[in-house]
Amino acid sequence: MRALLLRDLRLAFRAGGGFGLSLAFFLMVAVIVPLGVGPAPATLALIAAGVLWVGALLAALLSLDRIFALDYEDGSLDLLATSPLPLGGVVAMKALAHWLTTGLPLVAASPVLAVLLNLPAQGYFWLLVSLAIGTPALSIIGAFGASLTVGLKRGGLLLGLLVLPLYIPTLIFGAEVVKSGAAGAAIGTPLAALAAITAGAWAGLPLAAAMAIRANLR
Amino acid sequence: MSIWEYANPKKFMETSALALPWLTGLSAAFLGAGLFWGYFLTPDAAKFGSTVKIIYLHVPAAMMAISAWMMMLVASLIWLIRRHHVSALAAKAAAPIGLTFTLIGLVTGAIWGQPMWGTWWAWDPRLTSFLILTLFYFGYIALWQAIEDPDTAADLTAVLCIVGSVFAFLSRYAVLFWNQGLHQGASLSLDKQQNVSDVYWLPLLACIAGFVLLFVTLVLLRTRTEIRARRMAALLARERLA
Numbered sequence: 001m002r003a004l005l006l007r008d009l010r011l012a013f014r015a016g017g018g019f020g021l022s023l024a025f026f027l028m029v030a031v032i033v034p035l036g037v038g039p040a041p042a043t044l045a046l047i048a049a050g051v052l053w054v055g056a057l058l059a060a061l062l063s064l065d066r067i068f069a070l071d072y073e074d075g076s077l078d079l080l081a082t083s084p085l086p087l088g089g090v091v092a093m094k095a096l097a098h099w100l101t102t103g104l105p106l107v108a109a110s111p112v113l114a115v116l117l118n119l120p121a122q123g124y125f126w127l128l129v130s131l132a133i134g135t136p137a138l139s140i141i142g143a144f145g146a147s148l149t150v151g152l153k154r155g156g157l158l159l160g161l162l163v164l165p166l167y168i169p170t171l172i173f174g175a176e177v178v179k180s181g182a183a184g185a186a187i188g189t190p191l192a193a194l195a196a197i198t199a200g201a202w203a204g205l206p207l208a209a210a211m212a213i214r215a216n217l218r
Numbered sequence: 219m220s221i222w223e224y225a226n227p228k229k230f231m232e233t234s235a236l237a238l239p240w241l242t243g244l245s246a247a248f249l250g251a252g253l254f255w256g257y258f259l260t261p262d263a264a265k266f267g268s269t270v271k272i273i274y275l276h277v278p279a280a281m282m283a284i285s286a287w288m289m290m291l292v293a294s295l296i297w298l299i300r301r302h303h304v305s306a307l308a309a310k311a312a313a314p315i316g317l318t319f320t321l322i323g324l325v326t327g328a329i330w331g332q333p334m335w336g337t338w339w340a341w342d343p344r345l346t347s348f349l350i351l352t353l354f355y356f357g358y359i360a361l362w363q364a365i366e367d368p369d370t371a372a373d374l375t376a377v378l379c380i381v382g383s384v385f386a387f388l389s390r391y392a393v394l395f396w397n398q399g400l401h402q403g404a405s406l407s408l409d410k411q412q413n414v415s416d417v418y419w420l421p422l423l424a425c426i427a428g429f430v431l432l433f434v435t436l437v438l439l440r441t442r443t444e445i446r447a448r449r450m451a452a453l454l455a456r457e458r459l460a
């Protein structure tokens with residue numbers, strides 16, 4: 001399993017593209033939104049939490065089809081499916097690699113972008129916390145979506161249609177944590193719900209994704 | 219005699235052919251009677267005027283939109299566990315019907331909301347969760363359309379339906395948390411105290427029965443179509459081989 005994780009990480013780093021791209025996309029969202037809605041600091045402060053979370057969602061979505069597509073094309077996915085590793089574990093490792101290469105840098109970059117969007121000072125800590133807890137859920141839900149569309153030639157658009165509705169609870173609770181945190185209100189409930197979604201998704205979805213991959217490889 | 223008998227497509231076709239005319243007649247009768255009774259024979263409500271009458275389309279459509287997804291969930295589970303093709307095809311057949319009911323619910327709600335709330339749309343929890351349900355229907359139908367191999371498509375959509383149900387349920391509670399509501403509470407419940415008064419309730423029950431029957435009729439009809447399409451595909455494939 002560790003070998004698989006390291007292999008995926010190495011591929012992501014060396015092949016270029018995926019690693020920096022979603023981070024750059026996240027940056028683009030944070031730059032484009034103020035250009036669209038105007039530079040008034042009060043407006044930006046109001047929407048900063050939501051925009052950052054939506055940006056994280058879209059940045060994660062952008063890199064999803066890379067999780068399985070290349071391995072499916074060159075046949076490594078068949079080898080992985082017939083290897084002694086449980087397929088659910090393979091999915092979990094691939095999702096973890098996806099999170100380490102896209103989610104984690106995004107979490108690290110988010111405070112810088114929050115400056116651009118004039119997030120209130122109290123919100124920074126909660127932005128980091130909510131993204132750190134929430135983005136792993138985005139990766140595993142996305143891996144599930146990618147496992148459904150892996151056999152398709154042009155699955156990209158369909159992937160968005162399938163995955164974005166599944167992202168809704170994560171988005172709502174994640175943005176709520178930042179909003180309440182920035183306003184200095186209690187954040188216990190949304191934070192707990194966010195953590196519960198992440199934990200539940202990591203527990204259940206690798207199995208569902210494994211089932212979908214088996215159906216696709218058959 | 220067990221229900222699994224109907225997993226046999228031939229048996230299913232025979233039985234559904236017998237049942238369809240009756241179901242069609244019954245749903246037409248219930249819908250016709252319920253809607254006529256509701257629209258022409260009930261008084262206007264004190265606060266809402268005659269706009270209250272949209273309840274006879276809105277409430278049954280909304281109920282069936284959710285019930286249709288539940289039916290798809292059960293059919294998907296049966297397909298995954300017992301591999302009955304009729305079950306997978308029934309789930310496929312139900313999706314566009316459920317989507318239509320969802321859209322009817324949203325549109326009638328908007329038409330009612332404009333004079334009553336002064337807006338076509340509000341980000342109210344119920345409205346929002348219904349919109350999200352629409353998205354789930356779109357995704358489900360799109361996945362069926364996208365995959366060529368019928369068995370793979372059935373497997374993948376079944377898995378999506380199960381996972382989607384969990385997340386649709388989560389979304390429902392997430393949006394409750396996210397915004398306060400404008401929509402009124404339940405107008406039907408077994409607790410008699412909370413019900414709307416009998417004058418409106420009885421025709422509403424008739425309409426709900428009509429919508430349930432309509433749904434069953436349409437699902438049977440569409441499943442029969444799917445089975446015939448599957449048979450056609452098999453025949454064509456055989457001809458190509460010969």
